[in-house]
Amino acid sequence: xxxxxxxxxxxxxxxxxxxxxxxxxxxxxxxxxxxxxxxxxxxxxxxxxxxxxxxxxxxxxxxxxxxxxxxxxxxxxxxxxxxxxxxxxxxxxxxxxxxxxxxxxxxxxxxxxxxxxxxxxxxxxxxxxxxxxxxxxxxxxxxxxxxxxxxxxxxxxxxxxxxxxxxxxxxxxxxxxxxxxxxxxxxxxxxxxxxxxxxxxxxxxxxxxxxxxxxxxxxxxxxxxxxxxxxxxxxxxxxxxxxxxxxxxxxxxxxxxxxxxxxxxxxxxxxxxxxxxxxxxxxxxxxxxxxxxxxxxxxxxxxxxxxxxxxxxxxxxxxxxxxxxxxxxxxxxxxxxxxxxxxxxxxxxxxxxxxxxxxxxxxxxxxxxxxxxxxxxxxxxxxxxxxxxxxxxxxxxxxxxxxxxxxxxxxxxxxxxxxxxxx
Amino acid sequence: xxxxxxxxxxxxxxxxxxxxxxxxxxxxxxxxxxxxxxxxxxxxxxxxxxxxxxxxxxxxxxxxxxxxxxxxxxxxxxxxxxxxxxxxxxxxxxxxxxxxxxxxxxxxxxxxxxxxxxxxxxxxxxxxxxxxxxxxxxxxxxxxxxxxxxxxxxxxxxxxxxxxxxxxxxxxxxxxxxxxxxxxxxxxxxxxxxxxxxxxxxxxxxxxxxxxxxxxxxxxxxxxxxxxxxxxxxxxxxxxxxxxxxxxxxxxxxxxxxxxxxxxxxxxxxxxxxxxxxxxxxxxxxxxxxxxxxxxxxxxxxxxxxxxxxxxxxxxxxxxxxxxxxxx
Numbered sequence: 001x002x003x004x005x006x007x008x009x010x011x012x013x014x015x016x017x018x019x020x021x022x023x024x025x026x027x028x029x030x031x032x033x034x035x036x037x038x039x040x041x042x043x044x045x046x047x048x049x050x051x052x053x054x055x056x057x058x059x060x061x062x063x064x065x066x067x068x069x070x071x072x073x074x075x076x077x078x079x080x081x082x083x084x085x086x087x088x089x090x091x092x093x094x095x096x097x098x099x100x101x102x103x104x105x106x107x108x109x110x111x112x113x114x115x116x117x118x119x120x121x122x123x124x125x126x127x128x129x130x131x132x133x134x135x136x137x138x139x140x141x142x143x144x145x146x147x148x149x150x151x152x153x154x155x156x157x158x159x160x161x162x163x164x165x166x167x168x169x170x171x172x173x174x175x176x177x178x179x180x181x182x183x184x185x186x187x188x189x190x191x192x193x194x195x196x197x198x199x200x201x202x203x204x205x206x207x208x209x210x211x212x213x214x215x216x217x218x219x220x221x222x223x224x225x226x227x228x229x230x231x232x233x234x235x236x237x238x239x240x241x242x243x244x245x246x247x248x249x250x251x252x253x254x255x256x257x258x259x260x261x262x263x264x265x266x267x268x269x270x271x272x273x274x275x276x277x278x279x280x281x282x283x284x285x286x287x288x289x290x291x292x293x294x295x296x297x298x299x300x301x302x303x304x305x306x307x308x309x310x311x312x313x314x315x316x317x318x319x320x321x322x323x324x325x326x327x328x329x330x331x332x333x334x335x336x337x338x339x340x341x342x343x344x345x346x347x348x349x350x351x352x353x354x355x356x357x358x359x360x361x362x363x364x365x366x367x368x369x370x371x372x373x374x375x376x377x378x379x380x381x382x383x384x385x386x387x388x389x390x391x392x393x394x395x396x397x398x399x400x401x402x403x404x405x406x407x408x409x410x411x412x413x414x415x416x417x418x419x420x421x422x423x
Numbered sequence: 424x425x426x427x428x429x430x431x432x433x434x435x436x437x438x439x440x441x442x443x444x445x446x447x448x449x450x451x452x453x454x455x456x457x458x459x460x461x462x463x464x465x466x467x468x469x470x471x472x473x474x475x476x477x478x479x480x481x482x483x484x485x486x487x488x489x490x491x492x493x494x495x496x497x498x499x500x501x502x503x504x505x506x507x508x509x510x511x512x513x514x515x516x517x518x519x520x521x522x523x524x525x526x527x528x529x530x531x532x533x534x535x536x537x538x539x540x541x542x543x544x545x546x547x548x549x550x551x552x553x554x555x556x557x558x559x560x561x562x563x564x565x566x567x568x569x570x571x572x573x574x575x576x577x578x579x580x581x582x583x584x585x586x587x588x589x590x591x592x593x594x595x596x597x598x599x600x601x602x603x604x605x606x607x608x609x610x611x612x613x614x615x616x617x618x619x620x621x622x623x624x625x626x627x628x629x630x631x632x633x634x635x636x637x638x639x640x641x642x643x644x645x646x647x648x649x650x651x652x653x654x655x656x657x658x659x660x661x662x663x664x665x666x667x668x669x670x671x672x673x674x675x676x677x678x679x680x681x682x683x684x685x686x687x688x689x690x691x692x693x694x695x696x697x698x699x700x701x702x703x704x705x706x707x708x709x710x711x712x713x714x715x716x717x718x719x720x721x722x723x724x725x726x727x728x729x730x731x732x733x734x735x736x737x738x739x740x741x742x743x744x745x746x747x748x749x750x751x
Contacts, residue, residue: 112532114539172736179463179535180735183678187728190675198721311671315539322536377547383540387533388525 015053022046023067040085041341043072044092051330068236087228090300092340093235094293097242099320099336100329101289104246106318107327107397108255109282110262112182115169115189116317119287121196121309122165123158123294125206127151128304131216134207151218155238155295162291165192166283189314197306211305218299231300238296242289246329249285258282259327259399312376316343319379322386325393334394342378347371428709434587435704441592441661443700444599448654449677450684450692451606452515452647458623458687459643460527465538466518467651468674469545472667474511474652475659476549478503479564480556482659486565497594500660504598507656508649515648516641524637542671550667561666564659595657602650603693609646610689619643623687672724676703679731685744694742703727 007014026043033039050063072089098120105113128134130146131154169188200208217224218234249255257278260268269275298304316339324335350371386393449471456464481503522537553560610616621629622639630636658673659665676699684695707723734741 106532110532112535172732179461179531180682180739182535183463183675183682184732184735187675187679187731190672191725191728194721194725315543318536318539373551374547376543376550380540380543380545380547384522384537384544387537387540388522391529391533 012054016055019046019049019053019063022049027072040088041345043067044089044337044341048334069233083228086232088341088344090228090232090235091344092337093232093239094297095317095320095340096333096336097235097239097293098290098317099324099332100242100246101286102317103286103321103324103327103329103332104249104258105282105286106321107325107332108250108262109258109279111279111282112179112185113283113286114182114186114311114314114318115192116185116286116290117309117311117313118169118189118192119162119165119290120294120297120313121192121304121306122162122287123291124298124304124308125196125212125294126158126161126291127154127295127298128212128215129205130154131298132212132214134205134212147216147219149219151216151295151299152220155292158291158295159288160291162294163284163288165291166285166287167280169287170280170283186311186314189309189311193306193309196309206306209306211303211307213303215298215302215304217302228300231296235293235296238292242292243329243333246289250329254278254281262327312379315379315383316375319382323382323393325396328393328395328397331393331395331397338394343375347375347378431708435708436701437588437592439701439704440697441595441700442704443697444596445654445658445661445673445696446677446680446700447693447696448599448602448650449674450681450696451603451689452651453674453678453681454684454686454689454692455619455643455647457681458689459619459640460523461531462523462534463538463678464523464644464647465535465674466522466541466545467647468670468672468677469542469549470511470515470518470648470670471651471655471658471674471677472665472670473514473545473549474507474655475665475669476553476562476655476667477510477652478507478656479562479659479665481506482564500594500656504653504656508653511652511655512645512649515644515651518648519641519644524640546667546670553667561664563664566663589661591661595661598657599654602653606646606650607689615639615642676724676727679727679734682731682739682741683734685741688741688743691741691743699727699730702730 023043023046026039026046029039029042047064047067050060050067053060055063098116101119102113102116105111105116131150169185172184196206197209199206200210206212223230257268257273260271260273261275261278265275268278297308317336320336320339321332322335323339324333325331354370449467452467452470453464456462456467482499485499485503518541522541523534526534526537550560553562610619618629618634618639619642621632621634622636626636629639658669677696680695680699681692682695683699684691684693686692703723703726706726710722710726
C-alpha cells in the first residue's frame with residue numbers, strides 16, 4: 001500500500017490522470033443528479049487535490065481556473081438547484097476573501113482582532129446607503145439612489161472606507177497590545193454594530209434596526225446583476241485579485257516586518273521595523289479586503305441590517321483562520337471554504353435529514369438540538385480542539401528557508417560575474 | 424437641564440450601585456486570573472451566566488416542591504448561593520485544567536482562542552439544556568424579594584426626587600459586600616492568599632519557595648468562578664429574566680471595570696465596578712437629555728466601551744494599578 005502511495009506521490013502522470021478522472025466523475029454526477037450536495041462538495045475538493053499535486057504553479061492556477069470558471073457553473077447548471085449552488089460558491093468566495101484579510105491581521109502580524117466583521121459592515125453600509133434613498137437624508141447634493149453602474153466605483157470606495165476605519169481602530173491599538181487588543185477590537189465591533197443599529201435618528205442614515213432594503217443591484221454593460229450565478233464571477237475576479245495581493249504582500253518587505261512584529265515586537269523594533277506603521281498597515285490592508293466584500297455582499301443581498309454583523313460572524317471568520325492555519329494562505333482558503341460549507345450546506349442538510357426522520361417517526365430529536373442551531377457549539381469546540389492539538393491548523397504556514405551556503409555561493413557568483421564584466 | 428439631572432440622581436445612584444456591585448464581583452474574577460496568569464479569562468462572563476442558570480433552576484425546583492413557603496426565603500437564597508458557588512467554582516477549575524493548563528507555555532494568542540471557544544461552548548450548552556427543559560432559552564425565575572421600599576430623598580433637599588428600591592437590591596448589595604470583604608481578607612491575611620500573591624509576582628520563584636503553583640492557580644480559578652457564579656444568582660434574583668447571552672456583554676463590561684480599576688488589583692476591581700455601574704446608569708438616564716436627543720439610552724454600551732478605550736489609551740495601568748515596565 002505504501003509502495004503504491006509512494007509511486008503515486010512521485011509520479012506526475014499518475015496524479016494528473018487520477019485528478020482528471022476524479023474531476024470528470026464528480027462533474028458528471030453533479031450534472032446528472034438533480035440536487036446532490038455530495039457531488040458539489042467533491043468537485044470543490046478536487047481543488048484541494050490539485051493543490052497537493054506536483055505540477056508547477058502555472059499549471060495549477062490554469063487548471064483551477066478552468067474548474068472554477070467553466071466546469072463548476074456548467075456542471076451545476078444541469079439541475080434546478082443551479083442558483084443555490086452558485087449562492088453557496090459566491091458566499092464561499094466572500095468568506096475566503098474576508099478570512100484572507102483577517103489572516104493578515106491575526107496570522108501574519110499577530111494582532112488578535114475580534115471585531116473584524118465591523119469592516120465588512122462598513123463596506124456593506126457604504127454601498128447600501130448610497131444605492132438607496134437613505135443618502136438623500138443627509139447629502140446636500142446629488143440625486144439618490146445612485147445607479148447600478150456606481151457599484152464598481154463603490155468596490156474601491158468600500159475598500160478605502162474600511163481601510164480608514166482600520167486605521168481609526170489602529171490608533172488606540174498602538175498603545176495596547178496582546179490580550180488588551182482583543183478586548184478593544186471586540187468592543188469596537190460592538191460599537192460599530194450599535195451605532196449602525198441606532199443611526200436612524202437624529203438623521204436617518206442607516207435606517208436603524210429595520211435595515212436598508214431594496215438596494216440598487218449592480219449593472220454592467222446594461223445588464224443588471226441579480227442572480228448569484230452572475231455575482232459568482234464578480235466574486236471570483238476579486239478573489240483572484242485578493243489572493244494575488246496577499247501573496248505579494250506576504251513575501252514583500254512589509255510582509256516580513258509583520259512576521260517580525262508577530263514573533264517579537266521589541267526585537268523587531270530594534271531591527272528597525274517601524275512598529276506603528278507596520279501595525280497600521282496590517283489593519284488597513286486586512287480591513288480593506290473585508291470592506292470590498294462588504295460592498296459585494298450588499299449588492300448581492302440587496303438588503304443590509306445590523307444582525308448580519310454580530311460577534312458570531314467575527315468569531316466565524318476567526319475560526320476559519322485558526323482552522324486553516326494562521327499565516328498560511330492556502331490553509332486559510334481551505335479553512336474558509338470548509339467553514340462556510342459546513343455552515344450553509346452540511347448543517348442545514350443534517351437538520352433537514354433529522355427533521356425528515358422525526359416526522360417519519362423513526363426517532364425524535366427535540367427542536368433544541370437541531371444542528372443548524374448548534375453553530376456556537378461547533379465553532380467553540382473547533383477552536384478549542386485546534387488550539388490544543390493542532391495550533392498550526394490544517395495546512396501549516398511555510399516559511400521560506402534560506403541555506404547559508406547557497407546564499408553565500410550565489411553572492412560569490414554574482415561577484416565573479418561583476419568582476420568578469422569589469423574585466 | 425441641571426435640575427432634571429439632579430432630580431434623578433438618587434434613583435441613578437441606587438440603580439448604579441446595584442449594577443456596580445454585580446460588575447465589581449465579576450471583575451474580581453477577571454482581575455485575579457489576570458494577576459496570576461496574565462490571561463484574560465474570556466469564559467468568565469459565561470461562568471457568571473451559568474451560575475445564573477444553575478441558581479434559577481434550583482430556585483424553580485425548590486419552589487416546585489414547596490420549600491419556599493416552608494423556609495424563610497433568605498435561608499433558601501443563601502443555600503442556593505453556596506451550592507451554585509461550589510458548582511461554578513468546580514466548573515472554573517475544570518476549564519482551567521482542560522483549556523488553559525496545557526497551553527501555559529504556548530504563545531499568548533492560543534489560550535485566548537481556547538477561552539473564546541469555551542465561552543461559545545458554554546453558551547450553547549446552557550442554551551440547549553434550558554431549551555430542552557423549558558422549551559425556551561429565555562428563563563424567568565420565581566420572584567423573590569419584590570417588595571418596594573420608598574426612600575424619601577426629597578426630604579433631604581427639594582432638588583431630589585423620591586427613589587424606590589426593590590428589597591432584593593439590599594440583598595445583592597449586602598452579599599456582594601460580604602463576598603468582597605471576605606476575599607480581601609483571604610488574599611491579604613491568610614497563608615493561601617499569600618501563596619496567591621507570591622505566584623502572581625513570580626511564578627518560578629514561588630515554586631522554588633515550595634508553593635504548589637498548579638494548586639494555587641486552580642484555587643484562584645475556583646474562587647473567581649465561585650464568586651462569578653454567586654453573582655449570577657444575585658443577578659437573576661434582582662433582574663428576573665435571564666438568557667444564555669447575558670454573560671458576554673456583562674463580562675465585557677466587568678472586564679472594563681477591572682481595567683478601569685487597574686487590572687491585577689483586587690481593590691481596584693471593586694472600585695472600578697462601582698464606578699462603571701454608576702457611570703453607566705447615569706449615562707442611560709441622562710444621555711438623551713444631555714445631548715439634546717441626539718444620543719439615546721441605547722448608547723450606554725458604547726459609553727462603557729468608550730471608557731475602556733480611553734482608559735487603555737491614557738492610563739493603561741488603571742486607577743489603582745502601578746505601571747509595569749516591560750522586561751526584555
